Amino acid sequence: MSTVPEAALPATTGPLWRRIGPFNPLTAVILGIVGYVIGADIVGHTLASGVDAQTATDQNDISFILGLLFGVCGFLIGLGFANYPVSRILGREASLREKEQEGLWRYFTLCTDHKVVGIQYLWGVLLFFLIAGFNAMLIRTQLLRPSEHFVSADRYISLVGLHGTMMMMMSSAIVIGPFGNYFVPIMIGARRMAFPRIEALSFWLVPCAEVVLLAAVGARGFPSGWTGYASLSDQAKLGMDCYLISFGLIAISLMLVGLNMLATTLTMRAPGMTWGRLPIFVWGVIATAILQLLAAPVLLLSMALVLMDRAVGTSFFLAGLGGSPFLYENLFWVFGHPEVYILALPGFALALELVSVFARKPIWGYKLAVAGLLGVTFLSFFVWQHHLFVSGINPALRPFYMLTTELISIPTAFVFLNAMGTLWKAKIHFTVPMLFALALFFNFFIGGASGVFLSDTPSDVSTHGSFFVMAHFHYTIMGGLVFAAFGGIYYWFPKMFGVYLNEAIGKVQFWLFFVFFNLTFFPLFIAGMEGMPRRVSAYAPHLQVINDFVSSAAYVLGFSFLVFVFNVIYSCFFNRQVPATDNPWRSRGLEWQLPTPIPVENFARPPVIQGDPYGYGNPEAVPVANLNPTPAEVTAAGG
Amino acid sequence: MKGFLDKMRPAPEMRRILIIWFVLSVIATPLVAIFVGPLLPPGAASDAAHGQQQDNTVMTALVTPIVIALLVYFVYSFISWRVPREADVGDGPPLRGSPSIMGTWVAVTVMIVIFLATWGSYELFPGETGAGGGQGPDPLAVATPAAAKTALRVQVIGQQWQWTFRYPSFGGVETTQLVLPVNRQVRFEVTSIDVVHSFWAIQLGVKADAVPDEANVAFVKPVKLGTFDIRCAELCGLWHGHMATHGQVVSMPAFQRWIAGQRRRWAPIQKYLPPMKRTYMPQPDYRAG
Amino acid sequence: MDELESPQGGYYVEPPELLARNLNVGARLFIAAQIFFYGGFLFAFFYLRELNTGGMWHPDRVDAPVGWGAAISACVVASALVSGAAIAAMRRRDDAAWRPGAAVALALGAAALALQCIEWATLGFGAGDGGFASVFVAWTGFYMAFGLLGGLYWLETTLATSIRHRGEAPGLVVAAAEAPAGARGTKALTAPSAEAATINLYFLAVVSVVMFILLYVVG
């Protein structure tokens, strides 16, 4: 206890110009453009000249790819991400923390305060959610009629791909990004994440990726949906490179988030924070982080290999040239299936957290919940070929994958039992966050049960590639994760921003969302069973009635998010309701015991954790942490 | 069930929940199986379709009591344990779990899962038809119907963006129509000459990916006369949505007449077709760049 | 406790060895992620080899030069071993002995990179020559451009820091837990960082041996 590592100190203050510039969003954008030009026009053209396949057509993948990569690097350098590595190469002293003390500006630049990163994630991800949701509205408009009438066939496929990819990318971060970064360090009694710079990088890669993805619109789109199957991806236009690079960037981001979250929970827990006292949300984050750390590299690899096939001339996925599309399908789903639990697990954990707070009861069967989360994590690496039941890959293994897939229902069902046990004889408060959390269980059951249909190979033969699958995953992702995320927003908003979101408007949003979500997606199970394939802009005329109904419901569903946007603006600027206390929900969570706003270093003194945050109903329960321990108490607790 | 109830000595609330659940399930499950089952896809136009419909029926029937259990429990708890906002600042009882309930829950779900996996695998075992799904190039190792030896072979070739069909036992004639004789085992061999497609004969309950350089075999035995829809079920580019056609199941004599007509009709171009192979090499320069 | 007061009036007890532990854990997690990354190549290798589509897995003209491969792998392995041996000196607080060791390790790693570049330039086949050629080019490419280069960068930062501060109190470059008061920030990171970088190098050495066996011997 003798040293004060630099890392623990707040960044030095200095003159304003020093603190703002020269690394800010403006330099970032400028360097991003400069990078693109250098990459595409100078390096790219030099490398590509002489490569017939690239220059003989108007489609020069090499220079486009290099342009995008250099552009992204330029953007990150412009934000200041290169300063630290360069100092280190020269052996100079470099601060581990950056821009934590500056006002509003820090939200728009490289900042290593985990709370700032959390808020950056929240608004960044919501913005992309709205854009991708807007794409969904366009999709639904096209599907009002059984043949192309609104957009052309290629535009439609690009729209679906953009919607799906962007949604998958943003929803991998919609809970763990904002709430993981903001609250996990606090919940475990830490001042920061293990690697604050990596944390900042993991956020800034997300807007890079999303912008690169959107750039596909200007590069004639990409025809492959979010799954990007080869060898369609190989013959696609330049827009495909945008998909590949942007998903690759997300893979890096996911991997870094996973690494950071795991390191943080492994090493940064406050004295007394045993594994059995971790909030269940932290367990959810740990499980997710394991999946991210291990699965995302495989995604990075698949994207990189497709890029090589397109630009360097390798033939990984080209049948007859020594490669095989099956290789891509396997690699993609080795990532792709863990990915869907990257989406699901934080949602489960968050919902359990909310149910416990608003049922005023401890989580029933805490250990079972942990086992459920980890069990899903483990199993999810062994099921990927259920996406390939009719592909002809390994037909003999189908019973195995059927079994493993169905086995996942068991740990998932633990989470349901936890929620039901927690509601038993509870004191249920139907606040807005609670409504969202409870809706998750309703929606996710439908999603999960339809998953069990799909996991049954004979049944999957009839529904694979149909809207049944599409309804399945909207029920699990939209109905599960997105509901949980909105529950989290309503729950933590008072802590993060110091005001309530308006409750009445929140209820309006919830009911519109819940009812029209179900009206939108349930009929699509039927459409799928009736033989409506996915990703088609033309379908059998007798399905028009269902589709029109669905589209109408989807518009109202879209409207419910405008209600949310209105609620945020209204509650933040026009009708600020400041909670009377720091802990308006009477939660026992550690984050609620801190003042609002939470100070930069979170804890003035290292908290000594005394119990889990679920002491509801137990008069003898000690507070979750001693926030003002003496040094002796810290040492006694093992700190 | 009886012993379990005794041992658990359920609280009165739980007993009420169980009774409501039991009554509703006993009523609803058979109704679902009897009335919803036949509506489920893909119908009964072939043995494969019938098998899939059976699976769907079993699973729907199985899910019904589970849905009811969850709904009854949740609704019951909402009604009986809600508190008016801010009226009650107290907490609920600090219950932390009950090993016997957890154990029961785990046991029940494990049983359901084992049943489902066994049932699902059953149709894939040798001797069965593999449920109409694509089974790779060499289905003998997996599932081959008894009639496989005499099955009518039909090669399905996907390309951007249409289907063509070749009948090896009829001189390898290639047509753009798919006509099948009724009550005869058919062996589809699905392949592609460009990107990945998926051959989906909706009412027959057949789906098999068409992958370049792979032959993907699927068995089916149509049992009803009539037309069926064919669609592409894997995204294959611009006109994926229009890669659709119809097929027909006809009587054996009608099939013989039709195939003879096709052979006459396509005879002039027959010699320009590549010889019948299980797969056709994609053009090496098929990369559109 | 005075010097430990924070702006909020509490005191900091971020345990000093925390940084070391973070790096240590971080390095291991990073290795786990890399296992899955290179595991993908392993999968691609055996999968494509098994399928051998169009008979194009390994046409006869494709021939990876074993000599080069052995030399490259030997350099990487030697680099890792030297770096590991040097760490022992650092644990004895003998930075003067550690620095030359680290420098040699860096040089060996750089030699591997250089050899690889020469090998690519003189390779008798190209990326488009079938499945094996694809795996060869991509695997060596990503391994060198990201894996090894990154690993060497990591080691270099610690060496550079240590050299820059060579005149300062001896034992600066020791585990942060024992660092003298006043050692701050990245300086205090040097020792744990070097250890973590070495663990990573060990891993990279293992990968390079696997690559040698698969790409040059098995084929």
Ligand code: HEA
């Ligand atoms: C959040 C995302 C998420 C989640 C959690 C899941 C969960 C599950 N998914 Fe889903 N899935 C997707 C997202 C998700 N899926 C996506 C995006 C795709 C399509 C990708 C594409 O092609 O584009 C897909 C596709 C997909 C397929 C491939 C379909 C096809 O293309 O042919 C299959 C097949 O097995 C499947 C199965 C399952 C199963 C069995 C679960 C299980 O985990 C569900 C378990 C949960 C329950 C069963 C409910 C709770 C349980 C109880 C209350 C206990 C009692 C019940 C029983 C014992 C049955 N999913």
Ligand code: HEA
């Ligand atoms: C997180 C995942 C997620 C979420 C939340 C959603 C949300 C929605 N999705 Fe999405 N969807 C996918 C993931 C998701 N989707 C994926 C992975 C695919 C597969 C892609 C593929 O095949 O490759 C897919 C495919 C898909 C299809 C199938 C297309 C096809 O196969 O032909 C359809 C069609 O109806 C659809 C509809 C919708 C709708 C109506 C919503 C609604 O819930 C959206 C709600 C609306 C909003 C959120 C917008 C609110 C805003 C406004 C109304 C305007 C305001 C605008 C601004 C402020 C800019 N989706």
Ligand code: CUA
């Ligand atoms: Cu062919 Cu879709």
Ligand SMILES: [Cu+2]
């Ligand atoms: Cu899956």
